[in-house]
Amino acid sequence: MAEAASLAPGNAGLQTNLGGLYVESGRPAEAVEHLQKAIEINPRIAIAHWRLGSALQTLGNVAGAIRALEKAVEIRPDLTDAHARLGLLYLEQGRRLDAAEAYRKAAQSASDPGEKNVLEAQACRVEGRDSDAESLLRSALQQEPDLPTAHGILGQILAEKGRFDDAARHYEAQLLQSPDTGWTYYNLVRCRKMATADEPLLKRMDAVLEEHKLDDRNRAVLLLARGKVLDDLGRYREAMEALDEAAELRSRALSLDVRDFENQVDEIIGLFSAEVIAKRTASNTDRRPVMFVGMPRAGTTLAEQIIASHRNATGAGELAFWRERLTIALENAEGGISGGFLAATAAEYLDHLLKVSKTALRVSEKDPFNFLAVGLIHMTFPSAAIVHCRRNPLDTAISIHQTHFSRSAGMPTGGEELVRYFQSYQRLMAHWRRVLPEGRLLEVDYERLTISPETEIRRLIDYVGLPWDASCLAPHLSGRIVRTPSGWQVRQAINTGSIDRWRHYEPWLGPLAALKQGVA
DSSP: OHHHHHHOTTOHHHHHHHHHHHHHTTOHHHHHHHHHHHHHHOTTOHHHHHHHHHHHHHTTOHHHHHHHHHHHHHHOTTOHHHHHHHHHHHHHTTOHHHHHHHHHHHHHHOOSHHHHHHHHHHHHHHTTOHHHHHHHHHHHHHHOTTOHHHHHHHHHHHHHTTOHHHHHHHHHHHHHHOTTOHHHHHHHHTTSOOOGGGHHHHHHHHHHHHHSOOOHHHHHHHHHHHHHHHHHTTOHHHHHHHHHHHHHHHHHHHTOOHHHHHHHHHHHHHHSOHHHHHHHOOOOOOOOEEEEESSTTSSHHHHHHHHHTSTTEEEOOOOSHHHHHHHHHHHTTTTOSOHHHHHHHHHHHHHHHHHHOSSOSEEEEOOGGGGGGHHHHHHHOTTSEEEEEEOOHHHHHHHHHTSOOOGGGOOOOSHHHHHHHHHHHHHHHHHHHHHSOTTOEEEEEHHHHHHSHHHHHHHHHHHHTOOOOGGGGOGGGOOSOOOSTTTTGGGSOOOSTTTTGGGGGGGGOGGGGGGGTTOO
């Protein structure tokens, strides 16, 4: 094929087919060269755009992949895989409405009944309709009992409901059909604490790492799964080696640059000065929103679960709302934070909360990255609760190091880059304490919360403005859906087992040791 393409460089069909072969053989960079050449010759070849999108997705070029796939479905709306890939990529960017629409279009164009149900289930998942998604997936498995994607997504739904044994069975069923899927191992090992009896699972993962040619992202996720098992088994040096490699692969695959985040923090601090906040804060007195912010893995899920366990409250999970509104404010910095903008923001957000519950007195949200938007949240809802969840920096960093984050998080997970990210977060939180009214933020320390739960929970509920409810002492008994990497942990009774976990890794901290400052 390569020889034929070189003999006929102006043949768009040959260039497209050669590019497709390179995609299938795991050589995306070479695929891009030939597919771009095919598109130059004939821009209307939908398959060339589709395969180009696949190759760019593998290379971590999300924006380029989206452009190519959008062009592919514009030319040929029946390209099921192109729509499905767009759904995944839109989700990575936090574009949930676009993702649901893409999955639904993929379902409409799918010819196989099982695949159609799976794609429709993915659209339902994005929309928060998990019961509908579960029904569709079970229907798909009745039609095709070995359908791996159906088993995988159903496993995720069951894990989020706290049904970890059932979830694990579906993950194992998926692995029987797709034994080299890193994501499945990652989800499986988070269904329980691994023990010596699980060492055969570790050997299976090692075999996949040795025998299969994996792209950087799939390999990184599989290494995170391996690190989790090794951590549970107490083999911390080996665990850290796997986690370090995973962080490096992820950073390379996603082309992350911590300088972008540092610049964003500078921009936020510059826009949200004490003077701007004092002059432009709205007169809104609505107390329904309860915002939990902080670094990921610092206890936001536990704190939100506590409030959502209250009889007069519920939880909205993680919404992309505030970061989207913050982007608008930053793009229109000159006159961006006007009274009209704040009023429209409040109305739109309250509409989101009403869709979660029309009766709850408080609705909590736990997107930790909302620490970026604390100033905007305060200016929009000056009476609403803003809870800053804190945890020992090294415990937080180690936990981040063990976790997969989507590209939309924009966050490194290891090395000097994670240290710089953490330091910029600390700088921004120090700014919010300076420019917001005294006592505006409630600081909740994970260590205090787990050592003296009733004292801290009473303080939290009082700040939020709700009467005491003893059910908040047992958030692990809540039956609500929990979509978070810490799903298994929050189903356990509040305990101190995660305090000072970093000490297991002290000899191998590397650049993360810079976060030891202030650690007792």
